[in-house]
Amino acid sequence: MAETDPAKSGDEAPLGVPGTGENLCRACGGSGRIRAEACPDCKGTGKVITGIGGA
Ligand SMILES: [Zn+2]
Numbered sequence: 001m002a003e004t005d006p007a008k009s010g011d012e013a014p015l016g017v018p019g020t021g022e023n024l025c026r027a028c029g030g031s032g033r034i035r036a037e038a039c040p041d042c043k044g045t046g047k048v049i050t051g052i053g054g055a
Helices: none
Strands: 020-024 047-051
Antiparallel strands (some): 020 047
């Protein structure tokens, strides 16, 4: 399955980088929407790539 996910402004790293993973978008709380608009940070997906701390 080739997922071509364009970079989102809420991403801290590209998908697949070690030490990072998909997390709920903090801007919209994972809903993908802020009020009636698609969340700009996650582009409406509700998920962003962030570093996984504590390694
Ligand atoms: Zn979002």
